[in-house]
Amino acid sequence: MTSDQAAQGIDDIEYEKPPSNWTLLWGDRMGRWGIIILVVVTVLAVFGPMIWPFDPAAVGEDSSSIFQPPSSAHWLGTDELGRDVFSQFLMGARISLFVGIMATLIATVIGAGIGVMAGFFRGPVDSAAMGVTDFFLVVPALPLMIALAAIFGQNLLIVIIVIGALAWPRTARIVRSQTLSLRERQFVPRARSLGASNARIIRTNITPHLLALIVANTILVVAGCILAEATLSFIGLGDPNRISWGSMLHFGFVSGAVGRGAWWYFLPPGLGILVVVLGFTLVGQSFERVTNPKMRGGA
Amino acid sequence: MPPLLRRILVLLVSLFAIVTFNFFLFHVIPGDPIRLIARTQKLAPDQVEKLRQSFGLDGSLIEQYFRYLSNLLHGDLGYSFSLKEPVSDVIGRALLNTLILLTVSTIIVVVVGIMIGVFAGSRHGKKADSATVVTSLIFWSLPTFWVGMLLVFTFGVWIGGLPISGITTPNAVYHSGIDYVMDVARHLILPTITLAIVDIAFFIIITRTSLVDVMGEDYMLTARGKGLTRRTMVWKHGFRNALLPVLTASVLYISALVAGAIQVEVVFSWPGMGLLTYNSVLARDYPVLEACFLVTAIVVLAANFGADLVYRRLDPRVAVNT
Numbered sequence: 001m002t003s004d005q006a007a008q009g010i011d012d013i014e015y016e017k018p019p020s021n022w023t024l025l026w027g028d029r030m031g032r033w034g035i036i037i038l039v040v041v042t043v044l045a046v047f048g049p050m051i052w053p054f055d056p057a058a059v060g061e062d063s064s065s066i067f068q069p070p071s072s073a074h075w076l077g078t079d080e081l082g083r084d085v086f087s088q089f090l091m092g093a094r095i096s097l098f099v100g101i102m103a104t105l106i107a108t109v110i111g112a113g114i115g116v117m118a119g120f121f122r123g124p125v126d127s128a129a130m131g132v133t134d135f136f137l138v139v140p141a142l143p144l145m146i147a148l149a150a151i152f153g154q155n156l157l158i159v160i161i162v163i164g165a166l167a168w169p170r171t172a173r174i175v176r177s178q179t180l181s182l183r184e185r186q187f188v189p190r191a192r193s194l195g196a197s198n199a200r201i202i203r204t205n206i207t208p209h210l211l212a213l214i215v216a217n218t219i220l221v222v223a224g225c226i227l228a229e230a231t232l233s234f235i236g237l238g239d240p241n242r243i244s245w246g247s248m249l250h251f252g253f254v255s256g257a258v259g260r261g262a263w264w265y266f267l268p269p270g271l272g273i274l275v276v277v278l279g280f281t282l283v284g285q286s287f288e289r290v291t292n293p294k295m296r297g298g299a
Numbered sequence: 300m301p302p303l304l305r306r307i308l309v310l311l312v313s314l315f316a317i318v319t320f321n322f323f324l325f326h327v328i329p330g331d332p333i334r335l336i337a338r339t340q341k342l343a344p345d346q347v348e349k350l351r352q353s354f355g356l357d358g359s360l361i362e363q364y365f366r367y368l369s370n371l372l373h374g375d376l377g378y379s380f381s382l383k384e385p386v387s388d389v390i391g392r393a394l395l396n397t398l399i400l401l402t403v404s405t406i407i408v409v410v411v412g413i414m415i416g417v418f419a420g421s422r423h424g425k426k427a428d429s430a431t432v433v434t435s436l437i438f439w440s441l442p443t444f445w446v447g448m449l450l451v452f453t454f455g456v457w458i459g460g461l462p463i464s465g466i467t468t469p470n471a472v473y474h475s476g477i478d479y480v481m482d483v484a485r486h487l488i489l490p491t492i493t494l495a496i497v498d499i500a501f502f503i504i505i506t507r508t509s510l511v512d513v514m515g516e517d518y519m520l521t522a523r524g525k526g527l528t529r530r531t532m533v534w535k536h537g538f539r540n541a542l543l544p545v546l547t548a549s550v551l552y553i554s555a556l557v558a559g560a561i562q563v564e565v566v567f568s569w570p571g572m573g574l575l576t577y578n579s580v581l582a583r584d585y586p587v588l589e590a591c592f593l594v595t596a597i598v599v600l601a602a603n604f605g606a607d608l609v610y611r612r613l614d615p616r617v618a619v620n621t
Contacts, residue, residue, distance in 0.1 A: 030433075135316055138550070140599045142558035143576060147324060147592045150580050227442055231562060234444050235577055249445060253566070258448050261456050270445035277440035285436075 021212065024290035031286030037279030041272075045097050048090030056087040056243055067262050077264035079248075080255035088243050089268050095244035096276065099160055100226035106164025107225070108218045111171025116210070118172070119179025120202055130176070136169045142231065149237040156239040163228045171217050178213055182206050212291040219284035223277045230273050245269035302611070310604050317596045322367050325589040327360065376593075377586035381579070386590045389575065394594060396466060397571030401560055403487060404494040411495070412502025413545070419503065420510030420541070421533045431503060438500035443559045447493040447566030454489060462486045464568040490567045494559050501555065505548045509541040516540070546610050553602050557595060 025031040049056075054074070060066055060082015068078040076085035118129035148162045182188070183206065191201050232238055233246025234253070248269040252258065257265040370376075376386035419431035455463035462468065466486050473479040513519065514537055522536045561573030568574060572591055579587035 135313065138313065138554075138600060138603050139317070139320075140554050140557040140595050142554075142561055143592045143595045146561075146576060146580060147588060150583070150585075150588060151324065223440070227440075230442050231444065231558065234442070234562070235565065235580065237580065246442075249442075249448065253444075253448060258452050259456060261452065263452065266445075266448055266452070270442060270448070273442050273445065274437070274440050277442075278437055281436055281440055 021287065021291055025283070025286055028286045028290055030282045031290065034279045034282030034284075034286060037275055038283060041093060041276050041279065042097070044090060045093035049087065049094065052084075052087050052090055054084035054087040056083060056091045059083055067257070067260055067265070069262075070264050076268055077262070079262075079265050080251065080257065085248075085265055085268065088248055089245075089272065091243045092245040092248055092269055093272060093276075095156070095242050096226055096229060096246070096273065099156065099163070099229040099244065100222050100276075100280075102160045103164035103167060103225040103229070104218055104222045106161065107167035107221055108171060108214065110165070111168030112175050112210070112214050114168070115172040115175025116179050116202060116206060119176040120183055120198070120206060122180075126176075129172070133169045133172045133176075136166065137173070141166050141228075145228065145232055146235060146237060149232055154237055154239055156242055159229060159232060159238060163225050163232070167221055167225055167228070171214070171221065174217055175210060175214065178210055179206060182209050212287075216284055216288040216291060219280055219287060223280035223284065226273065226277055226280070245272050306604065306607060310600065313600055314597065317593070317600065318368070318371065319364075321589065321593045321596070322364055324592075325585060326363060326367065376590040379579075379584055379587045381582035381584040381587070386586050389587060390572075390590050390594055393570060393572045393575045393591075394598075396569060397560055397564070397573065399483075400487065400490055400494070400563070400569060400571060401556060404491045404498070405556065407491065407495050408498045408502060412499040413506050415499070416503040416506025416545075417510055417533060417538055417541075420507040420514065421529075421537070423511045423514060428507070432507065435500040435503045435507075438496060439504065441497050442562075443493060443497050444562035444566050446496055447490070447563055450489050450493055451566060461489055463489060466570055486567075486569075490563045490569050493563050493566070494556075498552070498556065498559060501552060502545070505545050506541065509544040510537055512544075513537050513541045543610070543614050546606065546613065550603055550606055553599055553606070557599060 019027075026035065060078060062082075065078055065082035066080055068074060068082070070077045074084050074086065076089060079085055079088070114129050114133065118126040118133075145162050145166060148165075149159065152158045152162070187205055188201060191205050196204075229238070229244060230246035230249070233244050234250045236250055236254075238244055238247045238250070240247075246269075249266060252262070252266040252269075374387055376390065378384075379386050379389055382389055415431060419428045422428045451463045454461040462485055467479070467482050468486075471482060473482070510533075519532065519536060522532045527536070560571065561576060563569065564571045564573030565577045572595055575587060576591040576595075579585075579591060
């Protein structure tokens with residue numbers, strides 16, 4: 001047997017690659033439904049407003065065009081100003097998703113940052129960070145969001161910052177406890193004995209092990225942020241120049257669509273919120289389950 | 300330090316943090332509201348000074364802070380310029396109405412949520428279990444205010460029959476105290492159902508997960524080996540141990556409950572803290588908004604403290620370990 005043959009033999013061995021997280025997710029029934037929901041909604045949100053012919057802000061010509069029930073032209077009828085509800089619905093999907101995802105990114109950066117620092121450095125850094133975290137965990141979030149939005153004014157950026165700045169405490173807690181256990185693993189002292197700095201250890205040894213946890217948690221946080229945006233906008237603290245599902249429900253409520261029985265106006269945005277939040281919840285929970293071997297098998 | 304004393308200390312520090320945070324939020328960040336008023340109306344300098352005093356905005360920041368603390372300690376929350384009465388009077392009434400709503404709905408939510416959670420958890424892996432989980436996740440994804448709108452539509456427009464707004468019937472004449480209580484109870488039905496529909500799902504999921512964990516413990520195998528009936532096994536051995544994580548999680552529930560109450564009160568015009576917050580936002584009545592936030596935060600802190608005390612009573616291990 002020549003060395004060439006030996007090498008050939010090794011190459012012939014078929015390694016069983018561990019399935020990727022996405023394969024596992026697709027194999028999980030709840031995860032699959034969640035992915036389908038999110039893909040459909042994203043496609044609607046991105047391409048819908050480009051295709052649908054009506055301008056969501058164009059008001060009707062006279063009083064006969066207001067609160068019209070669904071027809072072949074206006075699939076979801078018109079609102080209190082005669083605007084097309086379906087085009088608002090498509091535009092609302094965009095804003096709701098955009099705000100939810102951007103706020104979550106802010107929350108994840110703050111939460112994961114604080115969590116890693118607290119867990120890695122321990123001692124006074126940890127006590128201080130967790131003191132702040134616990135404070136924000138017990139402060140009732142919605143009243144605080146309302147106060148902040150009322151003080152800082154109403155535009156999309158402020159809504160995103162306000163929601164993101166209050167959605168991080170749980171991420172910080174979860175990341176911290178995982179970091180605490182990671183830093184006790186063998187590879188940390190080994191990396192240190194090779195001369196690695198704290199920053200390098202956090203970057204190359206700690207963070208990669210946290211990623212699955214952070215992703216699962218992030219997906220769940222999006223669900224909460226979308227609900228938060230809807231609630232703030234419903235209360236009338238959203239950006240008045242942007243249509244979101246929450247603001248549609250705000251105007252529907254204030255204009256008396258409920259009393260008039262204009263179901264085409266207040267049913268779709270609520271269903272939209274429900275479906276998207278459910279989609280993120282399903283994917284997040286399923287991701288948590290398939291990436292955490294301890295939870296596999298159990299529900 | 301004894302654990303209870305430590306908890307009380309933490310509570311006091313948190314209270315102080317809330318009060319200070321509130322001061323910065325409403326008195327420092329927005330800058331000088333008097334300048335805003337002075338810009339729209341022509342005011343003489345001495346009038347500006349008078350306004351500044353009435354808002355507690357004269358003197359240095361530190362002076363303002365201590366005056367703010369002393370006012371709080373005297374129960375002086377300022378004056379509402381939209382309602383033309385002291386904020387503390389307004390808050391007092393609203394807080395009572397909110398507590399009525401929250402007490403009734405919390406009892407229903409906890410009892411029903413735990414029952415269904417135990418039902419699902421003890422059937423882990425069966426059809427009934429997964430159906431309950433999926434249903435609960437759907438309900439948990441519902442925006443509370445939208446559920447309220449649907450109920451208003453159903454019972455106010457479509458079927459009718461139940462009051463959809465306020466806490467009593469306007470201009471009603473009551474012949475006895477019972478009449479009055481019944482009227483309030485009727486007005487409570489839809490707000491309570493709205494809150495309960497979303498929040499029960501939360502308790503179902505948590506109870507179920509916790510019970511599933513407990514059912515895998517060795518002592519449950521022992522209980523089964525002893526030949527206990529299923530009911531004794533689930534309720535006496537399983538549920539009691541599953542209850543502790545449920546209680547821990549209810550801390551998160553308190554915040555969700557407050558958020559739900561605000562939405563429900565807005566939709567059903569229930570005259571509590573949530574509606575007051577909403578109206579003060581619309582009227583830009585900052586003294587009221589500030590007091591609403593402060594009082595809500597303090598009540599939530601106190602509720603957390605209470606939950607923690609109960610937790611310690613139920614689980615002696617916690618009291619020993621910390």
